[in-house]
Amino acid sequence: MALNHDLFIHESDRTALNALKAIPGFTQLLRGFMKIWNERQFKLLNLSTYVRADETQMAKYHDMLVPICERLDIPVPELYVALNPYPNAYTSGDNEPFIVMTSGLINTVPEELLPTVLAHECGHIACHHVLYLTMGRLILSGALSMLELSPLITQPVSMAFYYWMRCSEYSADRAAAVCDGSGENTIELCMRLAGFDKNIPIAANKAAFLKQAEEYYKMVDESAWNKVMEFMMFNHATHPLNALRAYQCNKWTSTSDFKRMVEYLDDLDNGQQSTHVPMNVPLSSFLKKDANTVAAELREAGFTNVNITRTTQADGAAVNSAVAITAGGRTDIKVGEWLPADIAWLISAYVPLSEQEQRAAHPGQICVPYSDAGYCGRDYRTVVDELRALGFTNISVCEQADIRVKFLIKEYSVAHISIDHTDRFERNTWFRQNAPVSIRYHVMAQS
Structure with missing residues (x-):
């Protein structure tokens, strides 16, 4: 390079x-x-x-x-x-x-x-x-x-x-x-x-x-x-x-x-490997880029010890993107610094758990595809069918008689849902298969 x-x-x-x-x-x-x-x-x-x-x-x-x-x-x-x-x-x-x-x-x-x-x-x-x-x-x-x-x-x-x-x-x-x-x-x-x-x-x-x-x-x-x-x-x-x-x-x-x-x-002129390589760009410029691309750039620059490790935790990161990088355990590498060609580079790449890995990590549990807000407003019968298909065995439903303006709220739509006594949960949350599921749905109030 x-x-x-x-x-x-x-x-x-x-x-x-x-x-x-x-x-x-x-x-x-x-x-x-x-x-x-x-x-x-x-x-x-x-x-x-x-x-x-x-x-x-x-x-x-x-x-x-x-x-x-x-x-x-x-x-x-x-x-x-x-x-x-x-x-x-x-x-x-x-x-x-x-x-x-x-x-x-x-x-x-x-x-x-x-x-x-x-x-x-x-x-x-x-x-x-x-x-x-x-x-x-x-x-x-x-x-x-x-x-x-x-x-x-x-x-x-x-x-x-x-x-x-x-x-x-x-x-x-x-x-x-x-x-x-x-x-x-x-x-x-x-x-x-x-x-x-x-x-x-x-x-x-x-x-x-x-x-x-x-x-x-x-x-x-x-x-x-x-x-x-x-x-x-x-x-x-x-x-x-x-x-x-x-x-x-x-x-x-x-x-x-x-x-x-x-x-x-x-x-470089003689086609030989140099003992030291300059840091030509800020370390931060590698973050969010594809980890394999980062590794290739470092090797092209002359570094010989470049490794990629997997991390499954990275909020909002693209799959296989570099979320952290170190050289010899350091994160304070400066532009212009000369580093040994064999210094150990470690690139942390975000690779989420596969479905099979997630199931293995949560034995006897079920992952819900929606948050609590994602279930609310939908027809409760459809929601019940979906939850049973996922494997939940302890589902209870009840009416919530409060509809007075019909065009604002659909009758039989989910008004509230809790799973395992949790009212607020995000999509892809894991719950026990026999966790209690409680659903309230809207019905027309009697005048």
């Missing part, structure tokens, strides 16, 4: 996007943008202006892209190369996202780092960033300022877009590290973009570059004024600073979660 992309989304990315969506007016801005934005405009621009890298031209760049998309489980986007001395790559679109690399990027970074660049851009696609990134670029560049949307492009919206776009880069860097198997290439790429051109004949020192970020964070944390300066200097930046990107990537790739993620994807 493919890896849930939420597992490598950076925490600040998720928080910043939620904050952006919560700003008053953002929903209206998004709706307005979707009305005027046309993805085909980008297609026309790309086809007419740039070189498309595919199987027939610049094929080596296209060939770099295919295994990345397979690993991230996304469709292969179109890839274009643009003549631009500024080293850059970006992803735009929505339903059919595409990637553009500049000639300046190709000339700046070694060829072995280009797959890392492409993996970073594919990370934006996998994390569902593309629509918001496209919208943000157009808004922040002023391209939409002359349209009817301009009143909705407030300062809070602009600031929130800048902040989220910076945070989204951390998630894309994580995706690149997942594809590379480590964060080394991403760290080196950040160094190249910071000033370490591939033609500079000096050995890179990644540890020293990461040390710069540590000093930066320490300096910012030293005083409130430094934090203010940081905000004033960088609040209009669309990308985080190179050293900080490298630091964040290095920090995450040092975690056990990253190592397990890479191991898991490597095992």
